[in-house]
Amino acid sequence: MPRPDVPDLVERARRGEARAVARLISLVENGVEAGAGDAGTADLRAVAAALAPHTxxxxxxxxxxxxxxxxxxxxxxxxxxxxxxxxxxxxxxxxxxxxxxxxxxxxxxxxxxxxxxxxxxxxxxxxxxxxxxxxxxxxxxxxxxxxxxxxxxxxxxxxxxxxxxxxxxxxxxxxxxxxxxxxxxxxxxxxxxxxxxxxxxxxxxxxxxxxxxxxxxxxxxxxxxxxxxxxxxxxxxxxxxxxxxxxxxxxxxxxxxxxxxxxxGGERRRRRIARAGSEIQAITLERVRARIGDLSDASGLPGLAERVVDGELDPYGAADELAGTVSGR
Amino acid sequence: MPRPDVPDLVERARRGEARAVARLISLVENGVEAGAGDAGTADLRAVAAALAPHTxxxxxxxxxxxxxxxxxxxxxxxxxxxxxxxxxxxxxxxxxxxxxxxxxxxxxxxxxxxxxxxxxxxxxxxxxxxxxxxxxxxxxxxxxxxxxxxxxxxxxxxxxxxxxxxxxxxxxxxxxxxxxxxxxxxxxxxxxxxxxxxxxxxxxxxxxxxxxxxxxxxxxxxxxxxxxxxxxxxxxxxxxxxxxxxxxxxxxxxxxxxxxxxxxGGERRRRRIARAGSEIQAITLERVRARIGDLSDASGLPGLAERVVDGELDPYGAADELAGTVSGR
Incomplete structure (x- = not known):
């Protein structure tokens, strides 16, 4: 499937074209489903960036x-x-x-x-x-x-x-x-x-x-x-x-x-700022999660998990060790 | 409330004392509810460590x-x-x-x-x-x-x-x-x-x-x-x-x-190792989340959120900036 022309879609959506609206929402949904590095993720980011000035x-x-x-x-x-x-x-x-x-x-x-x-x-x-x-x-x-x-x-x-x-x-x-x-x-x-x-x-x-x-x-x-x-x-x-x-x-x-x-009273703006803050945090956290996943093999996660199963370590102690690896400490 | 004697509770639970079992589960629940630095978190960690050899x-x-x-x-x-x-x-x-x-x-x-x-x-x-x-x-x-x-x-x-x-x-x-x-x-x-x-x-x-x-x-x-x-x-x-x-x-x-x-066939052990791995990852991630929360003010999150609300930045771009702060890059 050809990559979508996001700026064109946003322009058409702004003119109220229902098909463009539907396509943009699909791009958002697919992008969220997609893994890191997938084209869907790039589309999601492109859509988010193109929408920002119009919201x-x-x-x-x-x-x-x-x-x-x-x-x-x-x-x-x-x-x-x-x-x-x-x-x-x-x-x-x-x-x-x-x-x-x-x-x-x-x-x-x-x-x-x-x-x-x-x-x-x-x-x-x-x-x-x-x-x-x-x-x-x-x-x-x-x-x-x-x-x-x-x-x-x-x-x-x-x-x-x-x-x-x-x-x-x-x-x-x-x-x-x-x-x-x-x-x-x-x-x-x-x-x-x-x-x-x-x-x-x-x-x-x-x-x-x-x-x-x-x-x-x-x-x-x-x-x-x-x-x-x-x-x-x-x-x-x-x-x-x-x-x-x-x-x-x-x-x-x-x-x-x-x-x-x-x-x-400025309450709507306050709520929206709080909301955007939560959203940014969630996106950041999701990236860290993906990074932990990527690093799992390198960081010795399977070994840590095995020690937990064998009762040598509890999961919180194991997380201490993993966190050290991931954060680069 | 006095801090619980976790090793004693675990010993009594191992003897099948229902009240000790109930108390340990409550400590776990409360510890999960508690914020970082709270005594409940320390109790949860103590319980997890004391249980590990007996599971x-x-x-x-x-x-x-x-x-x-x-x-x-x-x-x-x-x-x-x-x-x-x-x-x-x-x-x-x-x-x-x-x-x-x-x-x-x-x-x-x-x-x-x-x-x-x-x-x-x-x-x-x-x-x-x-x-x-x-x-x-x-x-x-x-x-x-x-x-x-x-x-x-x-x-x-x-x-x-x-x-x-x-x-x-x-x-x-x-x-x-x-x-x-x-x-x-x-x-x-x-x-x-x-x-x-x-x-x-x-x-x-x-x-x-x-x-x-x-x-x-x-x-x-x-x-x-x-x-x-x-x-x-x-x-x-x-x-x-x-x-x-x-x-x-x-x-x-x-x-x-x-x-x-x-x-x-070793399948139970494999499943348990996979499970422990997920649990360790989740605990690690939760700590990172808490750290992002702690750092939010310092990291300029409110300013980023405001720029998102004003349409100057999209949330994914904002997350790029926040991730840079949190990971210390």
């Missing part, structure tokens, strides 16, 4: 919540509400639940059908494809592709369970936590820690029994800390009935208010 | 499979069958599914009630406790505690979904994959990749419709590669009805046969 505009919104809460429907409805205002929208549906998924599980996402032919919407499903941590690597770059392609808002929706909530927080300017009535009381949810990560709460299925109680529980819980959870931002609780599209405009308003609040 | 005897068996297949019941029944032969058994029930679990979800595990008062059985539930990757770090050391405590067999059962299957393979001498009829056809399972990791197959709920077909599908699939999946070991398919205890002795026999095969 930083999109409002990145993460959506998370327990399974069954209506995340998918809410995402779709939110896309509709944003499109009705003429905004360009990107959607990344991220599934970190299985290393065995072997590709994007969601396929063409039938439920997104109404938006599939809309030129103002880019939808992409991402799965781990067997590479541990691969999703965490590829997603920030995929976000940058959608950002450079002129998306005003990029929605990152996590599918499945696991560390997805943590990953969303690590990616988003604004984190939306969706709850629904009858999914356990407020105390349970608070215990689970998921409430702490929210910038905006949505109580979906608000037409069901117990919805008012869930909203009250949330507001009561927040009254204990002034509703801001130490943020300086009073976190709104937005009731929705996503299946009927109700509350979508309120949610858009809440997202905009949070964005404006972040921009006014 | 390597236990047969480590991992149990995995899709949710609903009967893993918990199968584990319990397997414990009973091993105890009936007078063998000492350890059980680690590992739940990597949620970073928000805030402790061992399984508590006292009512279903293990029949074994709870048996002095020949140690049962421990482990959860991630919010530390990404914490489980992967703590589990090998917890295994060593149970090994040193004289367990003949240690069962590692994964609860929940996610990367648990991969982690089990990384830990176990023998990996048991449980399936049940009606959970999708053989092609699906093969596609999911879970079949590749098995040393022994169990078709649980073998009294249900479709069980014979599932067994046939598995055997047919394996006939294509001689049943050995490139291992040199013909992987058995054991039908069980765990809820009634049926097939447990057959499963024990299959596990013993795999252990004997591994020992005869």
């Amino acid at each position: 930083g505009r999109a409002h990145v919104v993460g959506l998370t919540g327990p399974p069954g809460v209506g995340k998918s429907t809410s995402t779709s409805v939110l896309v509709g509400a944003l499109r009705a205002q003429g905004r360009r929208v990107g959607v990344l549906a991220v599934d970190p639940s299985s290393p065995f998924s072997g590709g994007a599980l969601l396929g063409d996402r039938v439920r997104m059908g109404e938006h599939a032919t809309d030129e103002g919407v880019f939808i992409r499903s991402m799965a781990t494809r067997g590479h541990l941590g691969g999703l965490a690597w590829a997603t920030p770059q995929a976000l940058r592709v959608l950002d450079a392609a002129g998306c005003d808002v990029v929605l990152v929706e996590t599918v499945g369970v696991g560390q997805s909530e943590v990953e969303v927080v690590a990616l988003a300017d604004t984190t939306v936590v969706l709850l629904a009535p009858g999914m356990g009381d407020g105390v349970q949810a608070a215990k689970a820690g998921i409430l702490e990560i929210a910038d905006v709460f949505v109580v979906n299925k608000a037409d069901r029994d117990g919805a008012a109680q869930t909203v009250r529980d949330l507001r009561h819980m927040m009254s204990l800390d002034g509703g801001e959870g130490g943020r300086g931002w009073k976190r709104p609780v937005v009731p929705t009935v996503a299946a009927r599209g109700e509350g979508a405009d309120d949610l858009v308003a809440a997202l905009d208010a949070h964005r404006d609040w972040m921009d006014a | 390597g005897r236990a047969h480590v068996v991992g149990l995995t499979g899709p949710p609903g297949v009967g893993k918990s019941t199968s584990t319990s029944v397997l414990v009973g069958a091993l105890r009936a032969q007078g063998r000492r058994v350890g059980v680690l029930a590992v739940d990597p599914s949620s970073p928000f679990s805030g402790g061992a979800l399984l508590g006292d595990r009512v279903r293990m009630g029949e074994h709870a008062t048996d002095e020949g059985v140690f049962i421990r539930s482990m959860a991630t406790r919010g530390h990404l990757g914490g489980l992967a770090w703590a589990t090998p050391q917890a295994l060593r505690v149970l090994d040193a405590a004289g367990c003949d067999v240690v069962l590692v059962e994964t609860v929940g979904v996610g990367q648990s299957e991969v982690e089990v393979v990384a830990l176990a001498d023998t990996t048991v994959v449980l399936l049940a009829p009606g959970m999708g056809d053989g092609v699906q399972a093969a596609k999911a990749g879970i079949l590749e990791i098995a040393d022994v197959f169990v078709v649980n709920k073998a009294d249900r419709d479709g069980a014979a077909q599932t067994v046939r599908d598995l055997r047919h699939m394996m006939s294509l590669d001689g049943g050995e999946g490139g291992r040199g070991w013909k992987r058995p398919v054991v039908p069980t009805v765990a809820a009634r205890g049926e097939g447990a002795d057959d499963l024990v026999a299959a596990l013993d046969a795999h252990r004997d095969w591994m020992d005869a």
Whole structure:
């Protein structure tokens, strides 16, 4: 396969050409999968470098919540509400639940059908494809592709369970936590820690029994800390009935208010700097990991491992010896 | 809290004292959670060093499979069958599914009630406790505690979904994959990749419709590669009805046969050396990570992150600069 013309792809993506956007995200995914020295790695780096000057505009919104809460429907409805205002929208549906998924599980996402032919919407499903941590690597770059392609808002929706909530927080300017009535009381949810990560709460299925109680529980819980959870931002609780599209405009308003609040006080920039810092650290660490792997034979790792198996050495002592080799001390 | 007397704890654990075993595993867990320089880290290292001479005897068996297949019941029944032969058994029930679990979800595990008062059985539930990757770090050391405590067999059962299957393979001498009829056809399972990791197959709920077909599908699939999946070991398919205890002795026999095969050809030792090597690498890498964290301010990471946010630099270019600082180049 010929090497891609990355600057041309970025230029076409910036003009909103869906195929160029898709190709760039594929290059990012393949690059993350590729080993050091592979052409894919060079492509990833070329894409990252070419995107850099064109990023930083999109409002990145993460959506998370327990399974069954209506995340998918809410995402779709939110896309509709944003499109009705003429905004360009990107959607990344991220599934970190299985290393065995072997590709994007969601396929063409039938439920997104109404938006599939809309030129103002880019939808992409991402799965781990067997590479541990691969999703965490590829997603920030995929976000940058959608950002450079002129998306005003990029929605990152996590599918499945696991560390997805943590990953969303690590990616988003604004984190939306969706709850629904009858999914356990407020105390349970608070215990689970998921409430702490929210910038905006949505109580979906608000037409069901117990919805008012869930909203009250949330507001009561927040009254204990002034509703801001130490943020300086009073976190709104937005009731929705996503299946009927109700509350979508309120949610858009809440997202905009949070964005404006972040921009006014410099919070968005602070979050982004912290995020970029973590990403740089992770990339650096991955390189060191590769270097340890490369050096493993030379550094006597098999011998160390054998001594651990024979009970002559514990793994921490062995790591002392290996670290000495790798760092060149 | 006074610092623990680690050699005394290890001595008591070796005599089979359950409280000493539990305390050592807690020290391991806390040590993994602790930051560098914390007393917990010193305790972890002391435990690892004190255990080293007393490990390597236990047969480590991992149990995995899709949710609903009967893993918990199968584990319990397997414990009973091993105890009936007078063998000492350890059980680690590992739940990597949620970073928000805030402790061992399984508590006292009512279903293990029949074994709870048996002095020949140690049962421990482990959860991630919010530390990404914490489980992967703590589990090998917890295994060593149970090994040193004289367990003949240690069962590692994964609860929940996610990367648990991969982690089990990384830990176990023998990996048991449980399936049940009606959970999708053989092609699906093969596609999911879970079949590749098995040393022994169990078709649980073998009294249900479709069980014979599932067994046939598995055997047919394996006939294509001689049943050995490139291992040199013909992987058995054991039908069980765990809820009634049926097939447990057959499963024990299959596990013993795999252990004997591994020992005869040196395969167990090879697997353990590979495993110890991965563990040493991971510990080394974690130290480098901590060092990058320590150096972050000095290394100008915030400035690099800011340049990434401003689009002046991409994260890969920033990592080049950071790596130069950290490695002292």
